[in-house]
Every structure is written in structure tokens, then in C-alpha cells.
Amino acid sequence: MYNFDFVKPATVDEALAALAEEDALPLSGGQTLIPAMKQRLNAPSRLVSLLGIDALKGVCPGEGGVTIGGATAHAVVAREAAAVYPALAALAGGIGDPAVRNRGTIGGSLANNDPAACYPAAVLASGAVIVTDRREIAADSFFQGMFTTDLEEGEIITAVKFPIPEAAHYLKFEQPASRFALTGVVVAKFAEGVRVAVTGASEDGVFRWSEAEAALSDSFRPEALEGLSVPAEGMISDLHGSGAYRAHLVKVLTGRAVQAC
Structure with missing residues (x-):
């Protein structure tokens, strides 16, 4: 690791002011950023922690939906969303291990948009809205x-608004x-x-299976789903599975998820 400044503001305005400095990056859970810094893939001169901002934390049920603060840890979502959106809570409870779930945040996961992350699929399937310090972004546009996301430089996720479906389920074939x-x-x-x-399958990241x-x-x-298939072209092929294998998994997991609803 190398030397850098670290600040932990208490409000969103303070965080935005700190992020206005050159080469400053926001730090939420740090589950991706810190390893990237260790490998010199990122080299910010200043880290601005969002974990001291209470306004960015919490699970708040409301009429027809639930709003989750951007700095809310996966473990908190798993625990506090269970009564209002069980499928989302179960998804959060299956992310990583206990250390990751107690440190990683929903906002950090969405801003990073890892092609194999769980939250992007939940946000996209739910038709959720990502709230930032500047605007609201529909999942289909985010x-x-x-x-890669629609976030602009210095823009931070403050909350995610989820409508509650009549039924929902998440299934993943996980890398052990x-x-x-x-x-x-x-x-x-x-x-x-x-x-x-669908997450984890496409070279373009999370996507909706419209058919x-x-x-x-x-x-x-x-x-x-009988008679439907997902094209193998554009699917990720690596040592864990070919594009054709992942395309097959999409159909199998979708059918099982429907059965489980």
C-alpha cells in the first residue's frame, strides 16, 4: 500500500466537498477498491469514507416498497429487509462470507457493477430506482x-428504492x-x-431476459420457458464454464426460481 489521505465526513455535503479534491475517490465497503489499490490498479490521493454518514444507512419500509441507504451493509439488508422483501434479504444473506456481508454495502456493489455481483440483478429485476446526490436513475438506465454505470464523476449513491413484487426469488450457481x-x-x-x-453470465454484465x-x-x-433459449454468443467463457454452459444455466435457474416463488 502507498500513502494517501483519509477523511470520514459526517454528512453528504461534507463528503461531496472532500470528493471535489483532485484524485479523490469515495470509499463505501471497500471490498473491491482496497484490493485494487493494493495491486496498484487504483491510486487515489484521498479516500472519502461514506460509512460515517448515518443518513446513508438503514432499511426503511414504506407504502408499496422499501428504501435502503447506499452505505447499508449486506448483513443489515439480510436482517432488516426480511419482513418486507424476503427474496432481497435472502440474496443479501448469500453474498460472500460474514466478513464481506458485514463490511460491503449495497451502494458500493452497485457503483462497482461487477458482472458477477448479486445486487445488480435484484435492482434490475425489481425495477428499482437508484437515488444519488444529484438525481434518481431507473434501473434500466443505470x-x-x-x-460501467450511469454515475458521473463524483456522484454518489445515497439510496435505492425497491418496489415490492407479488413474488420473487433469486437463485445463483456460485463459484465456491x-x-x-x-x-x-x-x-x-x-x-x-x-x-x-441475469448476472454472472454476460460479457456485458447484468441483463434482462425479455423473451x-x-x-x-x-x-x-x-x-x-419451454422452447426458449439464451444465445451462447456474448456469454462469458472462462475456466469455470463456457458461454454455452452459462446460457444453459440461465434457463435452468430461471425455471427453478419460478418454481420456488
Whole structure:
């Protein structure tokens, strides 16, 4: 590690002022940023911790939905969202190990947009809204590709607003060492239709499987997926599995998630 300044503001305004300095980066859970700094992949001159800002923490149920502060740890989401959005709570409880769940945050995960992270699929399948210090961004516009989002420089996630589906479930085929999703699927059923989001499979990051959404909106049964397939082109191929294997997993996990709803 190398020398850098570290500040821990108590308000969002203080954090934004600190981030205005050259080469400053926000630090939430640090589960990706700190390892990247150790490998010299990132070299900020200042880290601005968001963990001292109480306004960015908490799970707040409301009429028809739940709002989660951007600096809320996965373990807190797993515990406090269980009564209002069980599928989201279960997803959060399956991220990493206890150390990761007690340190990592929902805002940090979404801002990083790792192609195998769990939260992006939940946000996209839920049709959630990402709230920043400047605006509100619909999930369908937020994710721009692998490790890329609609966030502008210096913009921080303050909260995520989730509508509550009638039924939802998340299944992931996890990589045993990291517990990242080799492929993961969130199915969420709303009165106006079904949303299906996939993580861990595509070279472009999280995506919606529109053909499955249409079929399941007509008939919310695993059998509705018969005859559908996900193209292997554009899927990740690595030592853990080929693109064709991941494409097959998408269909299998979607059917099982529907069955579990």
C-alpha cells in the first residue's frame, strides 16, 4: 500500500466537498477498491469514507416498497429487509462470507457493477430506482455494461428504492471460493408483468431476459420457458464454464426460481 489521505465526513455535503479534491475517490465497503489499490490498479490521493454518514444507512419500509441507504451493509439488508422483501434479504444473506456481508454495502456493489455481483440483478429485476446526490436513475438506465454505470464523476449513491413484487426469488450457481455468481437469476412477478434479470453470465454484465419475461407474464409456470433459449454468443467463457454452459444455466435457474416463488 502507498500513502494517501483519509477523511470520514459526517454528512453528504461534507463528503461531496472532500470528493471535489483532485484524485479523490469515495470509499463505501471497500471490498473491491482496497484490493485494487493494493495491486496498484487504483491510486487515489484521498479516500472519502461514506460509512460515517448515518443518513446513508438503514432499511426503511414504506407504502408499496422499501428504501435502503447506499452505505447499508449486506448483513443489515439480510436482517432488516426480511419482513418486507424476503427474496432481497435472502440474496443479501448469500453474498460472500460474514466478513464481506458485514463490511460491503449495497451502494458500493452497485457503483462497482461487477458482472458477477448479486445486487445488480435484484435492482434490475425489481425495477428499482437508484437515488444519488444529484438525481434518481431507473434501473434500466443505470447499468451500462461490465463495471460501467450511469454515475458521473463524483456522484454518489445515497439510496435505492425497491418496489415490492407479488413474488420473487433469486437463485445463483456460485463459484465456491468467492461465492460470486457463476450465473444468477432474479425472477420478480408484479401485477403488470414479470421481470427476469441475469448476472454472472454476460460479457456485458447484468441483463434482462425479455423473451422469458414475456412468456412468464402470460403464464407464470416453469413450463412457459419451454422452447426458449439464451444465445451462447456474448456469454462469458472462462475456466469455470463456457458461454454455452452459462446460457444453459440461465434457463435452468430461471425455471427453478419460478418454481420456488
